Each structure stands twice: as structure tokens, then as C-alpha cells.
Amino acid sequence: MAAPQQFFSYVDGNAGSFIQRLAKAVAIPSVSGDGSSRKHVFAMAEFLAHEMEALGIQVNSVDLGNHVLDGEELPLPPVILGSFGHDPKKKIILVYGHYDVQPALVSDGWDTDPFVLSPDEKTGRMYGRGASDDKGPLLGWLNVLEAHIKSNIELPVNLRFCFEGMEESGSEGLDELINSRVGPGEFFDGVDCVCISDNYWLNDRTPCVTYGLRGIAYYKVQVSGPQRDLHSGVFGNTVHEPMTDLIHLLGQLVSTKGEIKIPGISSLVAPVTADEMKRYEVLDYTVADIEHSAGAQVAISDNKTRVLMGRMREPSLSIHGIEGAFSAPGAKTVIPARVSGKFSIRLVPNMTPENVDILVFRYLQEEFAKLGTKSALKIENLHGGKPWLADPNHWNYRAAIKATETVYKKTPDLTREGGSIPVTLTFAEALGVNVLLLPMGRGDDGAHSTNEKLDRSNYIEGTKLLGSYLHEVGIISKS
Amino acid sequence: MAAPQQFFSYVDGNAGSFIQRLAKAVAIPSVSGDGSSRKHVFAMAEFLAHEMEALGIQVNSVDLGNHVLDGEELPLPPVILGSFGHDPKKKIILVYGHYDVQPALVSDGWDTDPFVLSPDEKTGRMYGRGASDDKGPLLGWLNVLEAHIKSNIELPVNLRFCFEGMEESGSEGLDELINSRVGPGEFFDGVDCVCISDNYWLNDRTPCVTYGLRGIAYYKVQVSGPQRDLHSGVFGNTVHEPMTDLIHLLGQLVSTKGEIKIPGISSLVAPVTADEMKRYEVLDYTVADIEHSAGAQVAISDNKTRVLMGRMREPSLSIHGIEGAFSAPGAKTVIPARVSGKFSIRLVPNMTPENVDILVFRYLQEEFAKLGTKSALKIENLHGGKPWLADPNHWNYRAAIKATETVYKKTPDLTREGGSIPVTLTFAEALGVNVLLLPMGRGDDGAHSTNEKLDRSNYIEGTKLLGSYLHEVGIISKS
Numbered sequence: 001m002a003a004p005q006q007f008f009s010y011v012d013g014n015a016g017s018f019i020q021r022l023a024k025a026v027a028i029p030s031v032s033g034d035g036s037s038r039k040h041v042f043a044m045a046e047f048l049a050h051e052m053e054a055l056g057i058q059v060n061s062v063d064l065g066n067h068v069l070d071g072e073e074l075p076l077p078p079v080i081l082g083s084f085g086h087d088p089k090k091k092i093i094l095v096y097g098h099y100d101v102q103p104a105l106v107s108d109g110w111d112t113d114p115f116v117l118s119p120d121e122k123t124g125r126m127y128g129r130g131a132s133d134d135k136g137p138l139l140g141w142l143n144v145l146e147a148h149i150k151s152n153i154e155l156p157v158n159l160r161f162c163f164e165g166m167e168e169s170g171s172e173g174l175d176e177l178i179n180s181r182v183g184p185g186e187f188f189d190g191v192d193c194v195c196i197s198d199n200y201w202l203n204d205r206t207p208c209v210t211y212g213l214r215g216i217a218y219y220k221v222q223v224s225g226p227q228r229d230l231h232s233g234v235f236g237n238t239v240h241e242p243m244t245d246l247i248h249l250l251g252q253l254v255s256t257k258g259e260i261k262i263p264g265i266s267s268l269v270a271p272v273t274a275d276e277m278k279r280y281e282v283l284d285y286t287v288a289d290i291e292h293s294a295g296a297q298v299a300i301s302d303n304k305t306r307v308l309m310g311r312m313r314e315p316s317l318s319i320h321g322i323e324g325a326f327s328a329p330g331a332k333t334v335i336p337a338r339v340s341g342k343f344s345i346r347l348v349p350n351m352t353p354e355n356v357d358i359l360v361f362r363y364l365q366e367e368f369a370k371l372g373t374k375s376a377l378k379i380e381n382l383h384g385g386k387p388w389l390a391d392p393n394h395w396n397y398r399a400a401i402k403a404t405e406t407v408y409k410k411t412p413d414l415t416r417e418g419g420s421i422p423v424t425l426t427f428a429e430a431l432g433v434n435v436l437l438l439p440m441g442r443g444d445d446g447a448h449s450t451n452e453k454l455d456r457s458n459y460i461e462g463t464k465l466l467g468s469y470l471h472e473v474g475i476i477s478k479s
Numbered sequence: 480m481a482a483p484q485q486f487f488s489y490v491d492g493n494a495g496s497f498i499q500r501l502a503k504a505v506a507i508p509s510v511s512g513d514g515s516s517r518k519h520v521f522a523m524a525e526f527l528a529h530e531m532e533a534l535g536i537q538v539n540s541v542d543l544g545n546h547v548l549d550g551e552e553l554p555l556p557p558v559i560l561g562s563f564g565h566d567p568k569k570k571i572i573l574v575y576g577h578y579d580v581q582p583a584l585v586s587d588g589w590d591t592d593p594f595v596l597s598p599d600e601k602t603g604r605m606y607g608r609g610a611s612d613d614k615g616p617l618l619g620w621l622n623v624l625e626a627h628i629k630s631n632i633e634l635p636v637n638l639r640f641c642f643e644g645m646e647e648s649g650s651e652g653l654d655e656l657i658n659s660r661v662g663p664g665e666f667f668d669g670v671d672c673v674c675i676s677d678n679y680w681l682n683d684r685t686p687c688v689t690y691g692l693r694g695i696a697y698y699k700v701q702v703s704g705p706q707r708d709l710h711s712g713v714f715g716n717t718v719h720e721p722m723t724d725l726i727h728l729l730g731q732l733v734s735t736k737g738e739i740k741i742p743g744i745s746s747l748v749a750p751v752t753a754d755e756m757k758r759y760e761v762l763d764y765t766v767a768d769i770e771h772s773a774g775a776q777v778a779i780s781d782n783k784t785r786v787l788m789g790r791m792r793e794p795s796l797s798i799h800g801i802e803g804a805f806s807a808p809g810a811k812t813v814i815p816a817r818v819s820g821k822f823s824i825r826l827v828p829n830m831t832p833e834n835v836d837i838l839v840f841r842y843l844q845e846e847f848a849k850l851g852t853k854s855a856l857k858i859e860n861l862h863g864g865k866p867w868l869a870d871p872n873h874w875n876y877r878a879a880i881k882a883t884e885t886v887y888k889k890t891p892d893l894t895r896e897g898g899s900i901p902v903t904l905t906f907a908e909a910l911g912v913n914v915l916l917l918p919m920g921r922g923d924d925g926a927h928s929t930n931e932k933l934d935r936s937n938y939i940e941g942t943k944l945l946g947s948y949l950h951e952v953g954i955i956s957k958s
Contacts, residue, residue: 033809069808108708109816200713226775227775228925228930229928230928231925231928232797232823233825233927234922234926235773236790236796236825237789237795238786238897239769241798243798244734244797247726248735250726250730254723256719258719295706296706297853298719300717317715318720320711320804320812320813321722321804321806321813322806325799329802330512331512331648331649331699331823331862333695333823334581346715346716372736373735382809383810418713419710419713443713446709446710447713448813449707449709449813
């Protein structure tokens, strides 16, 4: 049975206050990857705990201790564990979200202040860092709970919340916490399934449920030579230049067509089956869709299936930037003394950070040796996470599909996602239950990029979707 | 005849106040390449004009109008023209210097605040941005004038000063000004020779006079694709990535051994003569010297002559950095939408910015076409300057050599420099007189790099050198 009508009515009637809740959250620049913003990540945790307690959720903010970020020791943001409902006749549904965000500066090219939720009344788009990734979906769960409480609707399940503040920076400390709380009587004991809303539709029109994620292995490759930066006039053509060496090294990683040049990577990739191929063919997705999301005609291929597989079931290698070189506007005639290339590889079955590390380290060392330079090489793996695949025929998925059909009057696409949410795998392995990804946002939301947005309708209908999902799960006999 | 003893005594006796003068100048962050520092460049011009007028120099600060820097229209810093002495029986010596500096941030790796002159009493090194390039030498001329006035020593020449504030950013507007003031009765009319103190000794022990400079052609290569930055998980292996394209393109510019790969460049380089080869062999310079200056064993060759020629008479290509990519510490999983590689080529006879531009633009376009990407390419020449060579047997050089022998008791090395001072060529061509480069600083001063310094002894003895040079020039009969 779908969620009762009063639930939908309450959500529609309180859309304005739900958007206010999101605006408050976006206003807190909880950037986990930048040490100077750490206080804001903690402020976001306090805001969240306060909102949850106001809804009657039993909250426990777990201190994860300290970590070192760029040489500075910093306190880790807490993991917020919440409990609502202890009825043994009801299933226990664990929902996960993260309250930290990617870095964002107006100077990156934002049209609005990234930390002020800026709704465009005409398009219904609400711009702001974290609006879609992942503050909107996270607050969606609180909206659902508020709607039930204020409308005196009984919640058909017991809810457990796990909200972290380091997802954009490798989820440090989370795995250890989860694995330490799975025993009898512990917080995660008895969880029947997990629902995570932290990804996106394939396009801007068709909802989806997601049963796979790529993993990641993120690398920092440092090349150093002179003791300090040098004048390119005085030293040009007299010393080995680390920047030249690094450029040559990074050029050996991936072709301009996206093919990873590191030997052994392709043989780690699980072969595609005929059944799997069919799934890509039926998806409501075109090459035009991805070019619409990217805002330009830059698709790597004109073949829909090739592009979909490139995102869902093939690895990728992206070079993100260089630390230590001249990066400002203008012209500086410097030979940088120490430069660090940053790149990451998205992992698919059967790749793991461990088996990829071996190939990457060996390859970089071999290619660097070929350069015949006097510069020094240092390779670091900054963070990693395995890929994940779930069974899309599980009751958890059937409930999500039913709820989507109820709210959106459409059968959702059954997708695998290109991004990484390492915790998904942690939950699947630590709790041994089915994990579902039920996205709220659209494929063109621009998570991690400038002008990130969440459509008003996705936020409001998405809140209805999360609520409906709980009711669909609730009516499935607890076996 | 060398300068009178009272001159040397005054310089020694007033070293402290001369260093204070330098400290005041270093404290003004006159970075010409960064629009936000422009007000400081103007403050530096005011400081200088005030110091000059206090010495009785007739000062004329010439407004050069506005220019556009990174899309922002800014006023150009003034060129400060100064006159001291109008005795028709004396030569007119034009001295040039620049009061702007390269960018510098503590976060670049400075051990001290770059804009606080920080003397190390033990080593005698005085650290600070601009200490050696070029505020120390520029103030050296004022020290010389002060010494003569306060000691009632007649200056043996008429002095003309030309101090600019845009040298580190292409000397915008200067050439036009010079060429407009060379006519009869104009400021530069009647100049007998030019002396510029804006380069360095080869090493840290032997003074030199310099008769050649490399030119420069500085390029910005922009590769753009998506409309905005993208999430590498969502878009990795589905779109052409500008950063991958740029890395491949930059990798085609220069080998890790310093060989420029752009076809046609090497055939522009004037062949070396036997006489010229000899000059390199006799220089007081070893591979160990350059590695000492660089602070690491990173010389491109173990052959002294190869390294010297690489700096003095061969072109070089340095990749300075990338604008628009992720350059901060930490890990950001972004596909940058628009990235711009910055590189420059040091030019030697018979290369010119014009004949090099043709080769660079054509080559980059050809190589980019081979990449088979949907990204877009845009190439800009940010600034350029021709190489310069003078006759080292001219009386202007003989005077400098004599003065060096008087002050340092050493015959100076006769060198060509790797850096660019385009104005040198402008003076040579516009005034049709001999131009001399008479450096104050050492080869390990670290101009343009972190922890730039000027040795106390080089500042004080260098002041004596500039004064002695004026006396040596003064006694040569004005013909």
C-alpha cells in the first residue's frame, strides 16, 4: 500500500519550510577537504543533531578522534547516529547521508554565492553547494519524519540514521565505527536493509534506482628537483625541470579517448554479459543527455551504450590538477621546485584499490625511470574504495521501484553509477543486508562542480518518494 | 682614476642607513603581475620619487594610462624619469631599474615574510622579495648619489634615471614612452651610454659584466570542453577531458633533457663560433656552481660548457603551471572544464617573438588536431621580447671592468645572461648607444623564487661598484 494521502498533502503544504531547512544547511560551508573549513563542518553537525532531536530522534554524535590533513592535525567531524522507533514488529531501515560538501569558490565560476541557496523561480532550480550532494536528500528524510509526526501518521518502520561529515574526503573513520557497532545490542544490530540517497538520475526526466557504484583510487604523484623555485631565465636549459618530468609522466596515464594506459588494468575488469548489455540498451538515456549535463558536445563517443558503459561498468582515469606549479592568472616565469599531479581511477568489479595500487605504483616508477631525469619521484594513494554491486531483484529494490511508480508515475531506470560512495560497500559487507541507492537529484545537478543545483520538484517529490519507500518496505512481511 | 676614497668611506660608514632604505622598499609588495597588488606598485613609485627628490633629482613620473589584466582594466604604474646634472662637458649616463617584483607568498615556501627584509647576521644574507631583483641595485644608484652629495664629491657625469614598475609583467607601455622621448631636447636626447643593474653573477664569488640577454616568448594555451567543472565519477570515461588533452599537448613541447621539440626552432639559433666557445671555457663557473644555486644536484649535464651554453646562447622552454585545474592541497574529484597551460621560451639570436610565434602556434594546432578530442584550443602570446647582444670591447664595458677590478680586486667574468630584460634592447635600438649590464647580486640570490636574498656585501660593495663605474666612465674623454 502506498503512503497515506495526508503524507503527500503535508509535504506539498510545507514545501516552503522544507526549502528553508535546506537553505539553512547550504549556508554552512561544511567543506571537509579544506582544514580551514573544519569548524563549519562541526557547525553543520550541530545544526543537524538539533533538527533531529527536535523531531524526537534519539541522537548520538560519535567522536572519531583526530586525523592529519596536509600536515595539520585536525579533529574529525562526528558521525551522527540516530534512532526513531523500536517496534519489534517493524523492519529496521537504516538511512545514510553525508553533511560535508566539496570545496566551492565564487572564483571557480559560480554565478551565485555557492553557500547561499539561490532559487530560480522560472526554472525551479535551487543553486548552492551541497543542495543536491548531499544536504537535500539528507534533509528529505527529516522532512518525511516531520510530515508523519505532524500528520499523526504512524511510521511503518523503525528508522536508524547514520550521517557522516567526511564523505567527500574518504569517509575517514567511518568504516571502523560501523564495524565496531554491528554486534548484538549495538546500534546497527538488526538492521533489515539500507537506503542511501546520494546519487542522481541518469537524465533530467526519469527517476532511477541504482544497484552498482564504481570505486576509486586517488593518487598524488610528486616530482621534486631544485631546493626552491627557480627563475626560468637563469636556469632554463641548465637543470632538469620537475614540471616537464611530471607532464611527461601524467601523459602516460590515459589517452585522449579515455583509454587507461596502465598495463594490467583492463584485464581486471569483469567481462560484460548479454543480460547486462540489455540493461544499458533499455535505459532512458541518450548521448544528448550527457552532453546536456556537461553543457557541451563533448561525449567520448556517439554510441549510447559505449558512453553508458564508460560510466557504469568501465574504469576511468581523470587528471584533476597539479599542486605546487604556477596556477594563478597572469604570467610568472618560474621553474617550480616541487610539483604534485593529482589523478584518480574509478574502479569496477573486479578492481580493488589494492590490486590497482600495485599496477599504478609499478607503472609510474617504470615510466619515470625512462625519463632519465635527476628529479625525485614520490607516489601516494590519498584514498580509495572498492566498487559495489547489489541484487536489483531484492524486496528492498522492489519497494523502491513501487514507490517511484507511485510518486512519479514512471518505472525507474535500473542503473549503475559512476561515482564512489565507499560506505555503501561497508554497509553491505558489515551488515550483510541489501543496500539500495534511491536518488533524489537529476543528472544535470552538477555535483562537485560550479553552479550545483537541486530542482525544487526533485526536493519535494523526492521527499514524497523517500516516505513512500518506507511504506512500501513496511508492508512487506518481516521475514 | 678610481672614485675618491671619501666616497668609499661614506658608503662603509652609512651601510646601516642604506640597508634601512632597502628594508623600506622591500616592505612595499609591488607585485605588478597581480591586479590586487597594483596599489602597492603605485605606493612604491611614490616612495621612490620621494627619495629621489630628497637627493635633488628632478623627477617626472610619467603616466602610461590603463591596461587590461585578466579582464580587469587597471592603471599602469608610472615610469619615473629623473635628471641630475646638466654639464655639457660631462657624459650623460642613463641608468635603468625596475621597482616592481614577482609574486611571493609565505605559502610558496618562504622561511620568512617575503615582504619584510630579513637579514641573517651570520651569513650576511638579507632575505626579501625584490631585495636582489631589482630594488637593491636600483637603490644602489641613490646610495651613490647620496654619498657624493654628503661628501661634497663632484659627480663626474650627468645622470638620467629611468625606473619602471611593470618589468615583471612585460614592461607594458615602456617602449612607447622611450621611443617618444628620444628626439632633440627630449629626455633621452644626448645619452652617451646606458647602464642597467638587473642581473646576477654567474656564481657566488666572481663579479661579472654582461653583454647578452635571452629574449622571451610567453604563452597561454587554453583547452576547454564542458560548460562547467564536472564530477569525475559521474562523467569519467564519458566525456573528453580538457586536462587530459592539455597534458598530452604540453608533453609535446620539450624533452626531459631540455630539447625543444617544436620544429624549426633549432634552425633559428645562430651557430657558435670558435671565439665564442673559448669565452665559455674561461668563465669561473662549474656544474657544481649551478647545482649550488639550485640547491640540488639537478644539472642537465655534467659538461660545464654545455650547461653554460644552455643558459647563455641556447633557447629553453619551461612549463610554469596550469591555471583552472585543481591546485590546492588535498583530493578533489573534479574534471576541470577549462584549463590553461603556461609556458615560455627563452630566445637567443636569431630568434624573435614573431618568428617563434609562427612556429609555436602552427605546431600546437597541428599536435592538438592529432589528439582527436572535441575540446577547443585557444593559444595566446602573453608577452615577448627579442634577445640582445652588445659589443663587450666598448669603452662603456672597459669602464665597468676597471671599476670591478678596483672594488673587488678581480677581473670580472664576461657573460651572457639567460633572463630577459627587454628594455635593454629597446635602449640599444632607440638610443643607438652601447648598453652595459653591471650586476650587483650573486648567482644564488634566487630571484623570482622563494627566499630571494641579496648579500649585505653585494649591496654595499655593489654601491661602491656603481659609483666607481661612474668615475671610470667620467674620465674617458667625451668624444
